[in-house]
Amino acid sequence: MTSTLELGRRRFLRSSLGLSGALLLGCDESTKNRLSAAHCDPACDGGGACPNDVAGSRVGTAPFINEGDAPLEVPYNAGLDGRLLTDLSRLTPENLVTPSSSFYIRTRQPDRLVVGARWPISVSGLVEAPSELLLDELLPLEQSQGALLLECSGNSRDGHFGLLSSAEWHGIPLRGVLDRLQIRAQATRVLISGFDDHSQPSARSTPGASWVFSFDELTSTGAFLATRLNGQPLPADHGAPVRLFVPGWYGCTCIKWVNEIVLVDDQAPATSQMTEFASRTHQNGTPALARDFQPAQMDQAAMPVRVEKWSADGGVSYRIVGILWGGTKPTDRLQIRCGEGDWQPVAVCPAQSSNRTWTLWSHPWRPATPGDYAIVLRVDDPSVRQRRLDSGYYLREVRIDEV
Numbered sequence: 001m002t003s004t005l006e007l008g009r010r011r012f013l014r015s016s017l018g019l020s021g022a023l024l025l026g027c028d029e030s031t032k033n034r035l036s037a038a039h040c041d042p043a044c045d046g047g048g049a050c051p052n053d054v055a056g057s058r059v060g061t062a063p064f065i066n067e068g069d070a071p072l073e074v075p076y077n078a079g080l081d082g083r084l085l086t087d088l089s090r091l092t093p094e095n096l097v098t099p100s101s102s103f104y105i106r107t108r109q110p111d112r113l114v115v116g117a118r119w120p121i122s123v124s125g126l127v128e129a130p131s132e133l134l135l136d137e138l139l140p141l142e143q144s145q146g147a148l149l150l151e152c153s154g155n156s157r158d159g160h161f162g163l164l165s166s167a168e169w170h171g172i173p174l175r176g177v178l179d180r181l182q183i184r185a186q187a188t189r190v191l192i193s194g195f196d197d198h199s200q201p202s203a204r205s206t207p208g209a210s211w212v213f214s215f216d217e218l219t220s221t222g223a224f225l226a227t228r229l230n231g232q233p234l235p236a237d238h239g240a241p242v243r244l245f246v247p248g249w250y251g252c253t254c255i256k257w258v259n260e261i262v263l264v265d266d267q268a269p270a271t272s273q274m275t276e277f278a279s280r281t282h283q284n285g286t287p288a289l290a291r292d293f294q295p296a297q298m299d300q301a302a303m304p305v306r307v308e309k310w311s312a313d314g315g316v317s318y319r320i321v322g323i324l325w326g327g328t329k330p331t332d333r334l335q336i337r338c339g340e341g342d343w344q345p346v347a348v349c350p351a352q353s354s355n356r357t358w359t360l361w362s363h364p365w366r367p368a369t370p371g372d373y374a375i376v377l378r379v380d381d382p383s384v385r386q387r388r389l390d391s392g393y394y395l396r397e398v399r400i401d402e403v
């Protein structure tokens with residue numbers, strides 16, 4: 001367990017130290033003494049938009065503190081308590097797709113699940129006649145969905161915020177699936193459920209995985225039944241052979257091992273999954289009816305993922321690298337605050353062109369004294385909803401040993 005983790009770390013360290021000596025100067029057109037493009041971040045090519053961050057050579061990483069000791073990049077525990085935390089510190093502009101083996105896991109494949117040669121999805125409720133859809137018959141509708149981010153609404157500092165990943169998905173648009181059904185006029189919503197029967201009970205999670213969506217929520221988000229992750233058939237722990245994906249919504253709505261679709265109306269009660277995740281998806285209390293749930297959208301969010309330590313003639317300096325994700329409209333008005341310092345603008349690079357996946361930002365930093373610093377971010381735009389940034393949810397503390 002630890003050895004794989006350490007191996008991953010060592011590999012990362014080696015590749016990042018390979019950068020040492022390469023000045024990060026030169027990406028800005030305005031720099032007088034411009035270095036060759038080879039020294040630029042590939043993401044800057046053509047755009048010239050990446051800032052002059054830090055000069056010198058990379059000598060290490062300042063650690064985040066008070067985040068527990070959960071391992072990264074290895075699956076642990078079973079069933080509903082099974083987890084894998086993605087190591088976000090490895091992200092670079094060239095490497096923004098999480099490999100499938102590093103994609104976060106929240107709930108491992110149920111031990112009672114039997115995946116046969118055929119995967120039927122039962123259809124009932126307000127339809128002309130109950131029926132079964134076979135996954136095989138839906139596969140011709142499969143489409144590439146591009147890079148999409150998934151975050152667990154319970155993503156937390158205790159787990160280094162590692163319940164967050166982004167990868168390439170393929171799937172069958174829900175709209176196409178619904179078109180095949182003879183839906184009665186009274187139906188207003190769709191209950192989507194997945195297999196969730198584990199022999200080991202969980203102290204912390206409620207079994208049963210289903211969520212109720214309005215037709216509009218399913219079509220406007222482009223929700224799909226995911227069949228592939230990074231071009232390969234869905235891994236067992238990610239819901240094989242088929243799971244729901246709702247772009248822009250928290251992971252708790254993205255039901256794995258989907259085996260049931262029920263057409264319902266506005267009287268449909270909230271499911272146990274909706275009740276369990278009501279506060280984590282920022283609901284107003286715990287509504288009894290599904291129709292009173294707000295869309296479980298991820299607000300605009302940002303956090304640091306790595307604090308690099310650099311050494312140059314002038315001494316030691318730091319470069320904070322982070323991610324920007326969530327929200328519904330791209331922004332470039334990110335600001336950072338380190339400790340008691342002032343809010344400062346942050347360069348987002350590559351620029352955020354879509355809210356479907358994450359992008360990176362970086363910020364040069366010279367702390368005045370050694371010590372522990374809290375790093376927080378905000379978007380300087382009152383029209384951008386950012387409840388988790390407002391509440392300090394993604395605050396991370398870093399320990400600086402030398403300045």
Ligand SMILES: Nc1nc2c(c(=O)[nH]1)N[C@H]1C(S)=C(S)[C@@H](COP(=O)(O)O)O[C@H]1N2
Pocket residue numbers: 080103104105106107150151152153194195196208209237238239250251252253254255256257
């Ligand atoms: N059947 C089932 N689906 C589920 C869950 C579950 O426990 N059982 N967990 C949900 C939660 S809380 C999250 S965050 C995502 C995680 O998907 P992943 O493990 O593929 O990253 O799956 C969702 N789908």
Ligand SMILES: [Mo]
Pocket residue numbers: 106151152153154251252
């Ligand atoms: Mo989750």
